[in-house]
Amino acid sequence: MDKSMQLWALTYFALVLAAAEPRTETFQTGDWKGRANFNSEGAFTDCTVLLADPEGTTIGFVMTHGGNLGMIVANSALNMKPGTKKPVIIHMDGLDSFAAMSDVVAETGVLVPLEIDGALVRNIEQDKEFRVTVREKELNLQLSGTREALKTLKTCVETHRGKKRIEL
Numbered sequence: 001m002d003k004s005m006q007l008w009a010l011t012y013f014a015l016v017l018a019a020a021e022p023r024t025e026t027f028q029t030g031d032w033k034g035r036a037n038f039n040s041e042g043a044f045t046d047c048t049v050l051l052a053d054p055e056g057t058t059i060g061f062v063m064t065h066g067g068n069l070g071m072i073v074a075n076s077a078l079n080m081k082p083g084t085k086k087p088v089i090i091h092m093d094g095l096d097s098f099a100a101m102s103d104v105v106a107e108t109g110v111l112v113p114l115e116i117d118g119a120l121v122r123n124i125e126q127d128k129e130f131r132v133t134v135r136e137k138e139l140n141l142q143l144s145g146t147r148e149a150l151k152t153l154k155t156c157v158e159t160h161r162g163k164k165r166i167e168l
Contacts (some may be wrong), residue, residue, distance in 0.1 A: 025165070029152040030145035036156050038165040047156035048072070049149045057139050062111065063153050065161045069116040071124075073102075073132050074109030075139055081107070088112050092123055092130040102134070110134055125150055 025036035027049075034049035050060035050072065060072035073088070080086060082104050090098040090112070098120050102110035112132075114121055124130065125147040132139045 025160070027152060027156060029148050032145055032149035032152070034149070034153060034156060036160045042165040044160040044163050044165070047153050047160065049153045049156075051143065051145075051149070053141075057141065058109070059141055059143065061114075061150060061153055063116075063157050065157060067116065067157070069114045069121065071112045071114055072105070072109060073112065073134065073139065074106065075134075075137065076108050077137055078108045078110075078135055080104045080110070080135065086110055086134060089133040090120060090130055091133070092120065092128055094128075095119055095123060121150075 027034045032049050032051050034047060036047050037045050039045050044065055046062050046064040048060060048062045050058055052058045056076050058074040062070045062072060084104045085101050086104055088100050088102040088110060100112050102112045105111045124143065127144050127146050129140070129142045132141060
């Protein structure tokens, strides 16, 4: 997984949890909230979109300027060491289980690399229910508006690719 994707997923995740103030780089589609992210020199790095679940699980997607896609899964019941890797299994009816090595980006969250054109992503776009197992904890997720959220995420990347943030 791209190091900048890991860094900015962690940064964005921390900002969301800290309820950071919205900036002009933010967007919303349905219940999904997103943002364009920039490095310390102001260069665009990626876009992130998140859906907070009242049950305590946050799910999100991050796409880099190079088109890499990852899924963020966070739950307060998880207790992991940031900077390590953890195996993750994603189960969805009608598909073979998807196993991946995720990056622990926070004590309560992981970043799972995804194939942007893979069957798993195509099914997630159809708002199909799925389960994610991390550290023996199974999280059941039923998403809505995912197709539009992923389209908006891609548009965010296309809009910001190659741009610099100008601080006022």
